[in-house]
Amino acid sequence: MSGPVLPRRGFLAGAAGLAAALTLAACGDGGGEAAPAGSPAGSPAGSGAPSGQGWTFTDDRDKKLDLPKVPARIVAQVGAAAALWDFGVRPIGVFGPHKLADGGKDPQVGNVDITKVTGLGNVWDEFNVEQYIALQPDLLVSSMYVKGTLWYVPEKSKDTIEQVAPTVGVMLTGKSATEVIGTYERLAQSLGADMAGVPEAKARMEAATAKLAEFKNLKVLMVSGGADAFWIVNPPEYPDIVHLTSAGLDVVKPDKVDDGGFFQTLSWENADTYDADVILYDTRTQALKPEEMMKKPTFAKLPAVEAGQLYPWNAEAPFSYQGYADFLEGLVANLAKAKPLK
Known part of the structure; x- marks a missing residue:
């Protein structure tokens, strides 16, 4: 069975009227x-x-x-x-x-x-x-x-x-x-x-959070890809990104946010609107995979992409200490491989 799917589900919660215009679909039998x-x-x-x-x-x-x-x-x-x-x-x-x-x-x-x-x-x-x-x-x-x-x-x-x-x-x-x-x-x-297991998981989350400050020299862009659009997230609206920025990560904030405040929609031709050292991409099933986004010429030529500094972003990590410990530890390991591009 298929039905309308929100390419960045959290994005469109505040702009539900946009859902009908989206063409992505997901299959499942419930x-x-x-x-x-x-x-x-x-x-x-x-x-x-x-x-x-x-x-x-x-x-x-x-x-x-x-x-x-x-x-x-x-x-x-x-x-x-x-x-x-x-x-x-x-x-x-x-x-x-x-x-x-x-x-x-x-x-x-x-x-x-x-x-x-x-x-x-x-x-x-x-x-x-x-x-x-x-x-x-x-x-x-x-x-x-x-x-x-x-x-x-x-x-x-x-x-x-x-x-x-x-x-x-x-x-x-x-x-x-x-x-x-x-x-x-x-x-x-x-x-x-x-x-x-809560105390152990909480300690892991806190330790990984503390390490994020080590990467404050990196400019990070957080995105989700759709068939005909490229979404740039608006950090203040999302619990995970609020956490990252509070810990010292420099996450790009879009200049022109769509109605609802959750994101900015760009065409793929304008995927190079924002500079970044690192791009974190939405890994959920309804979002485009890296190999699909790489078929978009403007995206493929982004400095972060060319430098291989394109990393997964678990956009809906479980809101538990365990879920965030896993998410943050993976992010820290990836950011440790990146470097400023300017």
């Missing part, structure tokens, strides 16, 4: 094995929360949830699921890109075992409401790029979905990665997760 009720996938791993204990949580919509018991049957958008999984929470269902066309796991779903969750939708605007109701969820969790709009919850069915179970929204736009990770950590703790 599959996944259903987790049996009562299985480990149906409750937080290592949950120590008494079943009769009440539960309260205030999300980033300033919405306070007050439930008679701790939610155990959780459905989450893949980014939220990946973050919660690393903290020890085991959702029973996911929606958003989790399965590739060849049946493999989409990187956006992180460490989630997709054979142990029910897939409710794999592409934009796809959400199997009937399956969702059948799962009898206690809670739905999703990130937000626009406050009040749950990512990947379709507008056409959001009212029905929100009637089935309470929802939690975690804001991404304008936040730092540490703030977002902290929100997921707080949510996971409230759900009774065992938090195994």
